[in-house]
Amino acid sequence: xxxxxxxxLKIYFHTRDxxxxxxxxxxxxxxxxxxxxxxxxxGSGKSVTCYSLLDLLPKPPAKIEAGSALFDGExxxxxxxxxxxxxxxxxIAVIFQDPMTSLNPFIxxxxxxxxxxxxxxxxxxxxxxxxxxxxxxxxxxEVGIVDPHxxxxxxxxxxxxxMRQRVMIAMALITQPRLxxxxxxxxxxxxxxxxxxxxxxxxxxxxxxxxVIFISHDLGVVAGIAxxxxxxxxxxxxxxxxxxxxxxxxxxxxxxxxxAAIPTGAKTxxxxxxxxxxxxxxxHLKTYFNDYSSPAARAEKRQxxxxxxVSLAIQRGEILGLxxxxGSGKSxxxxxxxxxxxxxxGTVSFDxxxxxxxxxxxxxxxRKRMQMIFQDPYASLNPRMTVYQTLAEPxxxxxxxDSSTIDQQVQQLMDDVGLARASMRKYPxxxxxxQRxxxxxxxxVATKPDFIxxxxxxxxxxxxxxxxxxDLILTLVERHNLTMLFISHDLxxxxxISDRVMVMHHGVLVEQGDTEALWAKPKQTYTQNxxxxxxxxxxxxxxxxxxxx
Amino acid sequence: MENHTLEEEKGSSLWRxxxxxxxxxxxxxxxxxxxxxxxxxxxxxxxxxxYGYEEQNLMLGASAPSYQHWLGTDIFGRDMLTRIxxxxxxxxxxxFIATAVALVIGISWGAIAGFVGxxxxxxxxxxxxxxxxxxxxxxxxxxxxxxxxxxxxLFLAIGAVEWLTMARIVRSQVMSLRKQEFIEAAYSMGLSKxxxxxRHIIPNTLGxxxxxxxxxIPSVMLxxxxxxxxxxxxxxxxxxxxxxxxxxxxxxxxxxxxxIFPGITLSxxxxxxxxxxxxxxxxxxxxxxxx
Numbered sequence: 126x127x128x129x130x131x132x133x134l135k136i137y138f139h140t141r142d143x144x145x146x147x148x149x150x151x152x153x154x155x156x157x158x159x160x161x162x163x164x165x166x167x168g169s170g171k172s173v174t175c176y177s178l179l180d181l182l183p184k185p186p187a188k189i190e191a192g193s194a195l196f197d198g199e200x201x202x203x204x205x206x207x208x209x210x211x212x213x214x215x216x217i218a219v220i221f222q223d224p225m226t227s228l229n230p231f232i233x234x235x236x237x238x239x240x241x242x243x244x245x246x247x248x249x250x251x252x253x254x255x256x257x258x259x260x261x262x263x264x265x266x267e268v269g270i271v272d273p274h275x276x277x278x279x280x281x282x283x284x285x286x287x288m289r290q291r292v293m294i295a296m297a298l299i300t301q302p303r304l305x306x307x308x309x310x311x312x313x314x315x316x317x318x319x320x321x322x323x324x325x326x327x328x329x330x331x332x333x334x335x336x337v338i339f340i341s342h343d344l345g346v347v348a349g350i351a352x353x354x355x356x357x358x359x360x361x362x363x364x365x366x367x368x369x370x371x372x373x374x375x376x377x378x379x380x381x382x383x384x385a386a387i388p389t390g391a392k393t394x395x396x397x398x399x400x401x402x403x404x405x406x407x408x409h410l411k412t413y414f415n416d417y418s419s420p421a422a423r424a425e426k427r428q429x430x431x432x433x434x435v436s437l438a439i440q441r442g443e444i445l446g447l448x449x450x451x452g453s454g455k456s457x458x459x460x461x462x463x464x465x466x467x468x469x470x471g472t473v474s475f476d477x478x479x480x481x482x483x484x485x486x487x488x489x490x491x492r493k494r495m496q497m498i499f500q501d502p503y504a505s506l507n508p509r510m511t512v513y514q515t516l517a518e519p520x521x522x523x524x525x526x527d528s529s530t531i532d533q534q535v536q537q538l539m540d541d542v543g544l545a546r547a548s549m550r551k552y553p554x555x556x557x558x559x560q561r562x563x564x565x566x567x568x569x570v571a572t573k574p575d576f577i578x579x580x581x582x583x584x585x586x587x588x589x590x591x592x593x594x595x596d597l598i599l600t601l602v603e604r605h606n607l608t609m610l611f612i613s614h615d616l617x618x619x620x621x622i623s624d625r626v627m628v629m630h631h632g633v634l635v636e637q638g639d640t641e642a643l644w645a646k647p648k649q650t651y652t653q654n655x656x657x658x659x660x661x662x663x664x665x666x667x668x669x670x671x672x673x674x
Numbered sequence: 675m676e677n678h679t680l681e682e683e684k685g686s687s688l689w690r691x692x693x694x695x696x697x698x699x700x701x702x703x704x705x706x707x708x709x710x711x712x713x714x715x716x717x718x719x720x721x722x723x724x725y726g727y728e729e730q731n732l733m734l735g736a737s738a739p740s741y742q743h744w745l746g747t748d749i750f751g752r753d754m755l756t757r758i759x760x761x762x763x764x765x766x767x768x769x770f771i772a773t774a775v776a777l778v779i780g781i782s783w784g785a786i787a788g789f790v791g792x793x794x795x796x797x798x799x800x801x802x803x804x805x806x807x808x809x810x811x812x813x814x815x816x817x818x819x820x821x822x823x824x825x826x827x828l829f830l831a832i833g834a835v836e837w838l839t840m841a842r843i844v845r846s847q848v849m850s851l852r853k854q855e856f857i858e859a860a861y862s863m864g865l866s867k868x869x870x871x872x873r874h875i876i877p878n879t880l881g882x883x884x885x886x887x888x889x890x891i892p893s894v895m896l897x898x899x900x901x902x903x904x905x906x907x908x909x910x911x912x913x914x915x916x917x918x919x920x921x922x923x924x925x926x927x928x929x930x931x932x933x934i935f936p937g938i939t940l941s942x943x944x945x946x947x948x949x950x951x952x953x954x955x956x957x958x959x960x961x962x963x964x965x
Contacts, residue, residue: 386760465861492864505855509877509960519863552960
């Protein structure tokens with residue numbers, strides 16, 4: 126008998142607008158030492174399934190209608206709240222997507238680690254503070270925290286994103302659970318860090334013979350660590366099989382569409398760059414910020430060199446990819462080119478005009494020729510403005526429309542970005558993430574700009590949606606003859622869209638070249654490491670890659 | 675021309691949608707109805723009041739509610755219904771005008787400080803701190819001494835004190851909004867700072883502002899009663915709800931109706947305001963439509 130055996134699980138949400146079948150009759154099992162990946166788009170019910178096992182769902186509106194979940198022979202769905210709490214503390218642990226919000230910012234990570242040991246609900250299993258501390262330090266060491274003795278006393282904000290996720294893993298493992306649930310644990314992380322965390326989870330699972338449920342929207346991420354994969358869509362299981370069958374032999378249409386959405390290979394449309402006719406020229410650009418991160422830094426007037434002496438040119442019609450890890454200064458570079466942040470020195474010229482010397486008022490007319498697409502489609506739209514207002518705003522303020530033409534122009538824009546005209550009066554929260562990004566793209570192309578900075582435009586989206594949005598961007602680039610700076614930490618995405626790539630690290634451009642040439646022969650070690658970190662959507666190759674890291 | 679179309683188009687969405695949503699919220703409609711009714715009664719009081727507000731009947735003295743005097747009379751034999759109706763004129767005027775003053779100053783001050791930030795923010799907020807630190811009574815007494823006793827001045831004085839908290843609330847809201855990507859997007863579209871504040875910032879601060887406003891109106895009404903009680907506000911034989919309640923408390927044991935009826939009126943107003951405020955907050959937030 127398997128460690129966890131879920132049978133005929135049905136979870137419905139009873140909302141004012143009717144019943145939503147979040148999980149509709151699914152069954153699966155995980156045995157110890159085994160990794161089950163649950164893969165599906167947002168809203169497929171994958172997280173709801175796992176949260177129901179730990180009684181973490183808000184009830185109401187959620188209601189478990191039928192089914193059983195036998196954990197070591199005990200039904201998790203019918204046992205008491207008190208018993209569930211014991212199981213949650215001991216036998217089943219969870220790692221969430223966002224390590225920052227999952228850690229208490231006011232308590233040192235060490236204190237949080239030993240909390241479940243010294244306040245254990247069962248007095249006989251409580252251990253002394255010293256014993257707990259030494260176990261915690263051992264564990265921090267095991268998850269790869271350097272110098273665990275002193276880091277024990279640090280607070281969450283003193284760790285980087287990747288280190289924080291390691292701390293979260295240590296917290297999950299401190300009670301030595303038999304089942305570990307990972308809910309998109311690497312989605313918020315850089316590709317290099319992602320590879321390390323995946324490898325860490327795999328290693329810990331093997332050494333402890335744990336069962337792992339790994340939730341992800343991206344089949345590519347789970348290729349190397351999953352033994353079994355369950356593909357979910359709209360609350361039902363579309364396909365469940367071992368990893369190899371899913372990747373090599375699946376004939377399920379939905380699984381195939383998920384696999385097809387993973388960006389692989391080069392750009393599919395022609396390079397339209399007009400050599401020798403640069404639209405954007407950046408020379409010796411420096412953007413420094415004052416460092417207020419600590420009192421000492423403030424007192425010494427230290428500066429963060431977000432962009433440090435960068436020179437580049439973007440040709441007309443070119444899509445230039447800019448890659449780098451978080452904190453590399455790539456977003457700041459994009460914003461500096463658009464004059465959205467004050468630059469320290471150097472020049473940015475647009476179509477021969479030096480933008481850096483213009484005043485805010487003088488810049489206004491240039492704004493319609495250069496636009497930006499932002500990463501987070503939830504934050505980049507004003508929640509109190511309808512789609513119509515959002516799209517009409519740039520047109521009216523830049524004097525490109527008047528009251529007689531505006532309706533028609535907005536409708537045209539909505540057609541362009543693939544939104545139904547009927548949803549014109551809706552507010553952003555009524556749309557899905559992908560649709561919101563379409564609105565944001567519509568706003569950016571409204572003024573018919575020549576140049577667009579796209580700052581991680583697909584990073585917050587599911588793989589399938591990501592593929593659609595990338596298609597949309599390419600279509601618009603061709604139709605409107607756009608020049609684009611495409612910023613992303615996801616190298617596969619950058620490869621699939623750009624003509625030329627630049628790699629940024631610590632505010633400096635370390636390498637640049639034509640996309641395929643750079644992929645084939647990266648010169649710098651940093652670039653080589655970045656490229657090696659990309660997960661491969663192929664279980665055999667991916668396992669080899671992970672173990673070689 | 676350009677701005678004109680924008681205004682029209684703006685008027686057709688957030689506010690129109692808010693009205694549609696509000697008109698489905700019966701509790702809020704009830705609140706609105708009560709407040710409109712109170713305002714209409716207050717406006718028409720000189721014509722519809724059963725007695726004059728200073729009409730005394732010393733022979734009658736304090737009498738319990740009766741057919742002639744529905745809500746009873748006070749110790750001078752003045753009709754309570756009439757006194758409450760006249761008192762409402764003062765209380766509602768103080769409540770709404772002083773709050774409006776506080777709103778206008780508070781929102782503009784807080785929005786500018788929060789949006790501009792840096793030194794401007796530091797100076798503006800230190801001014802707020804200094805105003806906070808000034809003893810409120812001394813400030814009002816000074817105003818009265820310099821400008822003389824005047825009911826309009828009372829409105830202004832209260833408003834000038836109440837805006838401080840509003841400014842702080844709006845500033846903190848604006849500071850977090852300012853870093854949102856949709857504000858940056860507005861910049862990249864070439865909108866001016868003022869347009870960004872008006873179209874993108876202020877509508878997004880409305881939620882807390884409305885809640886705070888519904889809390890300010892009653893506190894302003896009570897503040898007026900306090901000032902009047904000290905002889906700094908309106909003077910007898912004029913009255914307000916707050917003053918009536920104050921006198922009612924003194925004679926609570928012998929003549930309870932002198933406290934009960936003004937008390938009920940004030941409570942009803944506050945309930946109505948809260949229902950309306952809650953409804954408005956939800957109506958002005960597109961996200962609050964479901965659950």
